[in-house]
Amino acid sequence: MLDGxxxxxxxxxxxxxxxxxxxxxAEGAAVVLMAxxxxxxxxxxxxxxxxxxxxxxxxxxxxxPRDVERAVALAVQTYGRLDGAFNNAGWATAGTPLHETxxxxxxxxxxxxxxxxxxxxxxxxxxxxxxGGDGSIVNTASVAGVMATGTxxxxxxxxxxxxxxxxxAADEYGQRGIRVNALVVGSTRTELMEEVxxxxxxxxxxxxxxxxxxxxxxxxxxxxxxxWLCSARSSFVTGVxxxxxxxxxxx
Numbered sequence: 001m002l003d004g005x006x007x008x009x010x011x012x013x014x015x016x017x018x019x020x021x022x023x024x025x026a027e028g029a030a031v032v033l034m035a036x037x038x039x040x041x042x043x044x045x046x047x048x049x050x051x052x053x054x055x056x057x058x059x060x061x062x063x064x065p066r067d068v069e070r071a072v073a074l075a076v077q078t079y080g081r082l083d084g085a086f087n088n089a090g091w092a093t094a095g096t097p098l099h100e101t102x103x104x105x106x107x108x109x110x111x112x113x114x115x116x117x118x119x120x121x122x123x124x125x126x127x128x129x130x131x132g133g134d135g136s137i138v139n140t141a142s143v144a145g146v147m148a149t150g151t152x153x154x155x156x157x158x159x160x161x162x163x164x165x166x167x168x169a170a171d172e173y174g175q176r177g178i179r180v181n182a183l184v185v186g187s188t189r190t191e192l193m194e195e196v197x198x199x200x201x202x203x204x205x206x207x208x209x210x211x212x213x214x215x216x217x218x219x220x221x222x223x224x225x226x227x228w229l230c231s232a233r234s235s236f237v238t239g240v241x242x243x244x245x246x247x248x249x250x251x
Contacts, residue, residue, distance in 0.1 A: 001231045003028030006079040008071060010062050010120060011089030013040035015190030016140065019219035020086050020226050025053030027227055032075040032082075034058045034068075035089065054079075062089045062116030065123075072123040082127040084230040087120045088140040092192060094200045095152030106154040113158035114165070121169055125178060133177020138229045139166050140222075141182040141241060143210075143248045150206055163241045170239035179238035181229045186245030188217040212247025 007024050011017035013035035021031050025048045033041045038059035045055040058074045060067030075082045091112040093105060117139050128135030144151050145159030166182040173180065187193065187207035193216070197204055208214050225244045228234050243249045 001027040001227060005083040006030045006075055006081055007084040007230055008032040008075055008082060009086045010034045013037040016219045016222045017088045018044055020223035023223045023227055025055060030054040030079045032056050032058050032071060034060055034071045036061050062119055063111045065119050068119040069123045072127050076127055081131040084136045085124045086138045086226045087117050089116050090140055092155045094196045098153040101154060109154040109158050114161045117162050117165055125173060128178050135178045136230045137180045138226045139182045140185060142185050143245050146184055146249055167239050174238055181238060182241045183225055184241050184243040184245055184249060185222055186211060186217055186248045188219060188222055190219060210248045210251060
């Protein structure tokens, strides 16, 4: 499905990002892995190589423009071009009410989830345009990006902004060969999710109560949707906030 394409994946040291890296490589893509934990990325790249895939490590922080610029440049230098991106890096915290939320926590949630996507779009689109267009970008949003879910107000605001950036970019670059979509992700069994459940186990029911399937997704289920959106099989799909949520937003 992704044969011959070069795809950058952020937040790829664990969870959805790591699952996507393995899947994309298995589907024929050369993957550029970006996250802060270089040791985990190195192990993942080695695993992919042992399975016959191609992976390059670009350790860095999506909130730092220079790190993102360096990762995009590495993709182009190593593989000749950048064809796709899965901007999956995100951060949340088990929350306090809005009026009790520390400004520093609000700032970090906005920085990682919004500024991180902004930085990635800026440099990824530049590289894709330089190569003549024909790119596909997928941003990880959330059910919290389309409704108030009971999670923190800062996270809800951030994921709404991710969908806004997705639609704006899709509109600006649709006639220049670049598609931009978002995944409206439901509760998924990631490292961050496990930490939240450990800190506040009383939230467990809230993560599945609205879902029609009454379960938490596995990371590979989200990665499969991202792979389709990054592929030519979704060539007439852009500007979409696509639910991958077990029916959460259908109610």
